[in-house]
Amino acid sequence: MVKFYTIPIKFRNKYVRMLTEKDKIQLSKRGISEHEVNQQVDYFKQGFPWMHLDRAASIGNGIIHLSNEDVDRYVKRFEDAKKTLSILKMVPASGAATRMFKSLFEHLAELKPNKESSVFFDRLSEFAFAPELKKLLPEWSTEQEILENLLLNKGLDYGSLPKGLLSFHYYEDGVRTPLEEHLVEAVEYASDGKDAYLHFTVSPEHRSRFDALVNQVLPKLEKKYQVKFHISFSEQKPSTDTVAVDKDNNLFREADGSMLFRPAGHGALLENLNDLDADLIFIKNIDNVVPDKLKDSTIVYKKALGGLLVEILDKIKAYARVLKGEISAATLEEMQEFSGKYLGIQPGKAWVEHSQEEKIALFKKIFNRPTRICGVVKNTGEPGGGPFWCKDQEGNSTLQLVESAQVDMSNELQKAIFTDSTHFNPVDLVCATKDVEGKSFDLLQYRDMSTGFITEKTKDGKKLKAQELPGLWNGAMANWNTIFVEVPLDTFNPVKTVNDLLRPAHQN
Structure with a gap:
C-alpha cells in the first residue's frame, strides 16, 4: 500500500511505562491494546508529519467534469445497475448542534x-x-x-441535541428534521423502488430519541412514497477512543486516577463503515439537506456518481481478469493511463525503471482495494479541506482529501498550493467496499495512521492534548482508489450556524 507521510516516524515499540494494573483493566474493557496507547503517546510526542502537497486537483487534472450528456448516461447506468446491487446510505449523525x-x-x-x-x-x-x-x-x-x-x-x-433531531424545514403538513429529509432523499437513489436502506451513526445518549423519531415518522413516509425503509443505527465504538495527555505528554488522569479517553473524531466511524455490507454505500453529512423543491439536482448527481462508479468497477474487474494471464507492455500502459485518470494514482519517475513483474504486482494491488468517488464543489471560501495530488516517499502522486491542519502553512510553497485550490470537499461520497469477488475489504488496512490530528482542550480547568484518528474521508481512506467529480454548488447546503436556516436553500 502507498504511504503518504513525508518523514518517517519511528516508534519505540515499547509499552507506556506508566500503565498500572488498573489501567490495563480499563483498556481491556474498552477493547484497546497497550500497543495502541503507546502509539498514540508517540504521536503526541513526535507529532504527525505534514502532507506533501504536489498540486491542487483541478478540472482535467484530477477532477472530472461531467457534461449534460455524461450525467444522463451515468444516471441511466445507475438506474439499470441498481436492480442487481445492494445500496445503502450512511449518514454520520452523532455530533451535537452546540x-x-x-x-x-x-x-x-x-x-x-x-x-x-x-x-x-x-x-x-x-x-x-x-x-x-x-x-x-x-x-x-x-x-x-x-x-x-x-x-x-x-x-x-x-x-x-444532535442536528438530525432539529426542525429544519417547514412544510404545509408539518416540519421535517434532517433525518426525515435524508429518508426522503434515499427513496430516489438508495432504493430499488420497494426498499430503502439507511444507516445513521448516533451517540448513545441520543439513540432513544432517534428511535422515537423513526417510529413516529415512518408510517407516514412509507405510505406516501410506497417504500419500505430499513433503518439501522450504530454508535462510535469505545475501542476507537484515544487517550489524552498533559503538556508533558504524560497520560492525563481523572480525579480517581483513571485514564481520560476522548472520542477520536469522525475517523473513528471507519469501524462503523467497516461493519456495513452493501455493494454501493453513499455517505453524506447530516446537515446537508434541502426541502423537496430543491432536491432534484442532488438526486440527479447522486445517481450520476453511482453510475460512474459502477462503470469504473466494471473496468477494474476486467483488468483484474486480464492480470491473471499474459500481459503485454501496451496493456500495462493502458492500465497506467486508466489508473491516473480514474483511480487517483500516478506512478513517479521510478516507474520506467520497474520491471514488468513489479508493474504487474502494483496493478494487482491497485485493482484490489476499496474505491470511492468524491463529489467536490467549486471553492467559495468555506472552511475545510479539498482535493489535492499528494506525493509519497517513492515519488508517486495520489489523490487525497486534505484538511488545512494537515498542511505546513509555514512553508510558503505548500501554503500557496493549498490556498490556490479551486475546489472544496462537501462530503459527498459513493463507495465500493468489496473486491472483485464480492468479498468485503477490511477497511482498517487501507488507512494511513500518520494522518491524525492533535488538538488542545481543557478538563476540570486543566489543559490537555487530545488526538483524533485519521479523518473518515481523509487519512482513513488514504489508500483507496479515489475519483473526484465536480458537482453543482447547489448540492452543498450545510447548516453550520442557526442563521444558515434562513438561506433560500432552507426556506420552504
Missing part, C-alpha cells in the same frame, strides 16, 4: 445581542422550529426566556 448555536449561547451568557443573534430575533418567525418554541411560551417574551426555551433542557433543548 456549535450551531454558538452566537445564541453568547447572547444568553452576556445578556446582550451580537450580530448573529440580532438577525436571529429579527427573523425568528421564519425558522421551522418557531411554532414549537412558541407553544412553550404564552406569548413572545423576553429574549432571555426565548433562548432558554430554545437551547436548554427546560424547553426544546436544541443546544445539546
